[in-house]
Amino acid sequence: MTGDRFSSDSKLVAENSLNFAKSINVTDDGKDAWIFDVDETLLFNLPYYEAHNLAFDEWMLLAEAAVLPASLRLYKELQQLGFTIFLLTGRSEPYRNATEANLRNVGYSNWEKLILRGPSDKGKPAGEYKSERRKR
Secondary structure, eight states, X not given: OOSHHHHHXXXXXXXXXXXXXXXXXXXTTSOOEEEEEOBTTTEEOHHHHHHOOSOHHHXXXXXXXXXXXXXXXXXXXXXXXXXXXXXXXXEEGGGHHHHHHHHHHTTXXXXXXXXXXXXXXXXXXXHHHHHHHHHO
């Protein structure tokens, strides 16, 4: 994840996603939505693992995760195309303020909703939790 390959793969995935998005006839009814995951998609936490001796919960509260440039570019272009943006994360509700601050600090804005784990999601595997939320 720290090498050139990760960066080039991120750019390729973002470009392919944008090409797909451009094929959609986006209407102004707000129903054309794009759902982004937060960690390791919009925010890059690897520097945490390399440089900090903190629990991940403490790291999230610092709101210092880096941006993934290809994702930010895709995010902004999707907004320009008229997509409604939703953000989905495995982080829990107590981390909302720090997560929103971190996202804004690195350039994300104007999302429709940030979806975090609530009390009923505790203990659910990430795949199950996120699949349920995407269906909603």
